[in-house]
Amino acid sequence: MPTTAHPVRYDAYAFSQALGDLIRVVQFRDRDRACCHDLSVSQCYALEAVIQAGELSVNQLAAHLFVDKSTASRVVSGLEARGMVERVPDPSDARRVRLRATRQGLAVHERITVELTGEYRALLERFDPDVAAGMTEMLRLLAHSFSERVDTSSGRCCTISHAQERS
Numbered sequence: 001m002p003t004t005a006h007p008v009r010y011d012a013y014a015f016s017q018a019l020g021d022l023i024r025v026v027q028f029r030d031r032d033r034a035c036c037h038d039l040s041v042s043q044c045y046a047l048e049a050v051i052q053a054g055e056l057s058v059n060q061l062a063a064h065l066f067v068d069k070s071t072a073s074r075v076v077s078g079l080e081a082r083g084m085v086e087r088v089p090d091p092s093d094a095r096r097v098r099l100r101a102t103r104q105g106l107a108v109h110e111r112i113t114v115e116l117t118g119e120y121r122a123l124l125e126r127f128d129p130d131v132a133a134g135m136t137e138m139l140r141l142l143a144h145s146f147s148e149r150v151d152t153s154s155g156r157c158c159t160i161s162h163a164q165e166r167s
Helices: 007-034 039-054 058-067 070-079 103-124 128-148 162-166
Strands: 087-088 093-101
Touching: 007 039, 039 058, 039 087, 039 093, 039 103, 039 128, 058 070, 058 093, 070 087, 093 103, 128 162
Parallel strands: none
Antiparallel strands: 087 093
């Protein structure tokens, strides 16, 4: 653990620890909720992305999930086997397909969303409304800031330069 001699580094370390704690809890909750509907967390995230976009290519889904195309394809195959998504011809290029949620996929997503929204509502009710709104905005800013630093184009990990790590 860094010493307090470097407050910025300590703050970054404390931030990292707190964020890690939050991510672990949320991922467990997501996994628990997804399992209730016979889906993996990755499949839930993929289904949500397809529904939000209306239609996506596998490449677009891979970029959205920060994974490579083959990983996205495996996730989609699982969703397709469960009747949650379908591959439809891309109107602009007959060689390509687009992903679209089925009625079953929309229904499962709706059930999961209702369950999670109820949990989040109960959580947010513990806070002053202005604090709850501020937390929501902070989470959006964090997600945006983190996504700007993610690059999956090389197909390999460790793409953050050492210069960025020291800053």
